[in-house]
Amino acid sequence: SAVISQKPSRDICQRGTSLTIQCQVDSQVTMMFWYRQQPGQSLTLIATANQGSEATYESGFVIDKFPISRPNLTFSTLTVSNMSPEDSSIYLCSVEGQGRSPLHFGNGTRLTVT
């Protein structure tokens, strides 16, 4: 299975600032996704990172707040913009290989906004 490196692993940020999270995969993958896991909660899909085109956002998530880049088949970034304490969560990058293989996850970025 793919090895997924996510950086940073954790950060503490001031409200009003932005943080960019990087996701690097050791092989080319078809699909990359970004999830949010709020404290004590399950995973919520933020968006699908599309290579070479704009990301596809789920209901309740917008590009201005969570801009996503995917310049190639092994790398993506998620930016959390204009942060507030409500953005304190774990953000997870995940990938799916060919033919509907299971999702594989990075170790996540634990974000605390003060």
Add this chain to the structure above:
Amino acid sequence: AQSVTQPDIHITVSEGASLELRCNYSYGATPYLFWYVQSPGQGLQLLLKYFSGDTLVQGIKGFEAEFKRSQSSFNLRKPSVHWSDAAEYFCAVGAHLSGTYKYIFGTGTRLKVLA
């Protein structure tokens, strides 16, 4: 609406005891089914998956799960729990929704293991 239900938020078992974590899904067709485990401060690790075929699937770390179509269930089992199994467990469904393929996660079951 499509959903994944894990009715037990917390489960506590003694080390060496058997374990069963429940998962029910709501979806018109048979979806792809998964169990993941998340240890504190970690991402999610795939335990096992069901796509088709034999309804009893074996996974890593001694876990197995059984797909029961009539009950729309995919319960996770382990015959003898180890202290290192303490973690959060998520059931997930992969299915076509609104024209796209998506994964839906249950709310998770936190397992505590008593020595």
